[in-house]
Amino acid sequence: MNCFYLFLQRDLRLAYRDRNAYQLAWLFWLIMTALYPLAIDPEPLFLAKIAPGVLWIGVLLINLLLLPKLFMEDYQDGTLSDMVRAPDKLLAIVLAKLLAQWLASSLPLCLIAPLLALLLQLPHQAYWALLFSLLLGTPIIGLLGALLASLTLSADGRQLLLQLLFLPLTVPVLILSCSAIHQASLALNYHGALAWLGVILIASLLLIPLSISKLLPLHYR
């Protein structure tokens, strides 16, 4: 447990020092969202219809952009090879890193999301659905991304490879989140989709950190 807090603290501190990159990622989300009305159609009803998809694709792309930060720096400066030498602590370390990454990259997105939803004319009854879909969906996306990042750590051409592996696997989360928001904006019941997101989140929480802690040492054999 001590190890978990130590690494959580360390990774949060590193993320704070590197806050520029995270701020740029949020700006990217804002700019990308602003481009859709310009490129397609600024008509409010139409914007409200595409809003869930626009916001969520932005979330996916930001996660993709920030993915290499998770293990890459530790891999390159050799810290990871030390972490791997403590197999009984590795799971705690991985969990701490994942939590820190989520706190630094995705939690702020949940806070900015209402602002962007406003720009996209999302109906006000869909705001809670948007928030809950982000709170349940971004950890899944983060876990999945971390799994693939740990898989491709020593691969050549990592960044391009990651998008090929990552984006198709995020489809279920994308569909469930967007349909929850869409249904909420029509004032329909959206709890079903959120419940499924919760199921996927629990399953991935159980399986993925463990798999990552088994995969990371394999890069050093």
Place this chain on the structure above:
Amino acid sequence: MSLWTLWYRLTSPKGFTYFATACIPWLALGCLLTLAYGLVAGLYVAPADYQQEDAFRIIYVHVPCAFVSLLIYSALTVAAITCLVWRVKLANTFVDAAAPVGAALTLLALVTGSLWGKPMWGTWWIWDARLTSELLLLFIYCGIMALKNAFPDKRQGSVFKNAFVVIGSVNLPIIHYSVAWWNTLHQGSTFTLLGPSKIAPVMSQPLTVMLVAFSLYAALMVLLNMRNAVLLECQRARWVSAWLAKRKR
């Protein structure tokens, strides 16, 4: 000879090469015969559909492609787990050899599907559940093939590639159901392997034969690929030159 001895002999490079060489002509013969029968029975003997007329006949290519693309993915999963757990090297060769075949059949299923969709639905492509999940399957196949060549150390890379195959196999059903829940236009299954089909026997029998033909074709291609890979890997071994000399004669 115990079953284990047989297993070790078959999965050793030399034993496998001889086994594959013995199998390939029979597979090719079986594939040709079933393909010939299925094509004749499907394209000439079977009557035209009452609604789709002759256009329905593309089912004899489209359904086998889609079926075998999924069959290969399940085989990949089994092979990947075998490779990860029991470190059977031949299982990794299988994954490398079968992924391109699976990707090609997935692509063919998409192409034949869109050729069928144009006259029936009036469009080349529709964002329908089955089409979409087949497209995502193609992306996953591409991911596997990309991972195969991505690592500087081939042996190390094979572990990660096989891990990705397993991740994909966990995700594929989720993708399938989420997409099905999202949107469906594709007709339901008219053909079931077990139990009564909703299709007349004179139409369904050629389809069964075509399923067998495509499975044999895929097996043939995978075996050829695997044999090439094994021979290339062991090219300096003495048995390879002996095997080649025997082939030349």
